[in-house]
Amino acid sequence: MDFNDQLRRYFGTDDLDAVAPGAMEAGIERMKVDLGMETDPGRRFALWALMHMLGEAPDLDVAFKDPQERDAARNFMDLLDKAPGALS
Structure with missing residues (x-):
């Protein structure tokens, strides 16, 4: 799942600065629902990763x-913490 595709799916744009506060809340709520319903591990991880970057x-x-999935998520969080200009 492509990062920009996720942004467009949940927020209608790939520019987070252009998302109105209400649209941000609605998109995050849809992400929470989708995460609970998603069964594919890769798609689930991608969705969780975006939610993590948004603090949600x-x-x-x-x-x-x-x-193993928890370990992969921990590794992702560690890498993100080291990346300059990351969202989280």
């Missing part, structure tokens, strides 16, 4: 039942 991701033990 559920805890790892809630989002990922598989220990």
Whole structure:
């Protein structure tokens, strides 16, 4: 799942600065619902990753039942913390 595709799907644009506060809240709510319904591990991870960057991701033990998926999410968070100009 492409990052910009996710932004357009949930916020109607790939420019987060152009998203109105109400649209941001609505998009995040749709993301939460989709995360709860998604069964494909890769799509689920991509959705969780965007939610994490927006500060809205559920805890790892809630989002990922598989220990390897939790480890991958921790690695993602570590990499993001080291990346200059990251969203989170």
